[in-house]
Amino acid sequence: MKNNTRVSNAIIRRLPRYRRYLGDLRSRGVKKISSNELSELIGYTASQIRQDLNTFGGFGQQGYGYSVDHLYAEINKILGLDREYKTVVVGVGHLGQAITNHILNYKFGFSIVGLFDVNPTIVGLAINGVKVQNSSELEDYVRNNNIDIGIICCGKDNAQEVADTLVRGGVEGIWNFAPIDLDIPERIAIENVHLSESLHTLSFLISSKEKENR
């Protein structure tokens, strides 16, 4: 695997998608695939697929194609899915619970270790067998348990404060569902899921289609 010096954002967004399609192929027992066949399935050009993969290394074999198993394993490595991530969820409303479920049903190396909330009527309850703790204990917990990822599912008013706490506790990355752009150090990875913006993208697309069809 080549050294990934500044992989473009466009490529980064395509990688998990490659993984998903390769995982499907793999579970269907497909052994080999060419960039052309993959192009057919996934919708990127064969040329782009080869370019993308060669950013990280030569995973194919001329005249043959790609071994599905091997390529899947390599993409998992590229995505950092060859290790375990311990996570905490902060804010255990419906969204926090949905994310908790989502991760607990996951095969690949993410575990929910702690749940946190500020609401005293929720603190102490067990969700999926994990007890909800008071957010005041978040920093110590993250530090003492070597938590890797903090998942922010609280409202936007507390989100920056929670992020600061997670960073002080020593997380490596933050998965943020609050509708705000967090201010965090360069060394910490951040991935935002802005649901409102996604919904507004949909309404934009609906409006566009309407205009087209007029």
Add this chain to the structure above:
Amino acid sequence: MKNNTRVSNAIIRRLPRYRRYLGDLRSRGVKKISSNELSELIGYTASQIRQDLNTFGGFGQQGYGYSVDHLYAEINKILGLDREYKTVVVGVGHLGQAITNHILNYKFGFSIVGLFDVNPTIVGLAINGVKVQNSSELEDYVRNNNIDIGIICCGKDNAQEVADTLVRGGVEGIWNFAPIDLDIPERIAIENVHLSESLHTLSFLISSKEKENR
């Protein structure tokens, strides 16, 4: 507002973000803003901001800048947020409930009209005052109530079937949370939220940062 002939995806993704920042400014009572000031806040170059806005029309005033109120209203129009959208949620697990809450707390023109599930132990329950119906009634319901948007929160095995049903019922757009690429007619708008892919992007970023810091 100009005719939006094929707006690039890059621009589309930035529009809801402009809206969010302008909404914040507005609620803080700010009356005018220049592309330079907005650049400072939002992190795009002033040049890009002006280019983006001028895709849709000239909303500013030379020598002055942009009226926050006016620009916010225009972006709402561009995003199609000057109308009402009736929605149904299919699959009322934690995620479906989280999305339902999210939308019900929304100020801008999205209403949850129907909830649907296949699970008989959930059908009949009321969630946020909306009764859960059996998915077998989905198509008729969508048709008879002029539903605009279908929100897919079920598992990936049923997702394509649900999408087909929604399309037959006559929705204009689909907000899809199932980890699959749906096959739908060109005239229907689609927006995917692939949570797993988002999480895998985060693990990729964590791995990259680790390598950088070595």
Add this chain to the structure above:
DNA sequence: TAGATTGTTAATCGATTAACAATC
């Protein structure tokens, strides 16, 4: 060996940035 398909270089296309004339 011949055929197939990758890996990689070169060409094209599109998006971002810079510059500045228009104008409030």
Add this chain to the structure above:
DNA sequence: TAGATTGTTAATCGATTAACAATC
């Protein structure tokens, strides 16, 4: 009017596609 800032054209940069030599 002078200063400021937009709207827009031109220049640059980066990403995608095309082409083909390398090679299994």
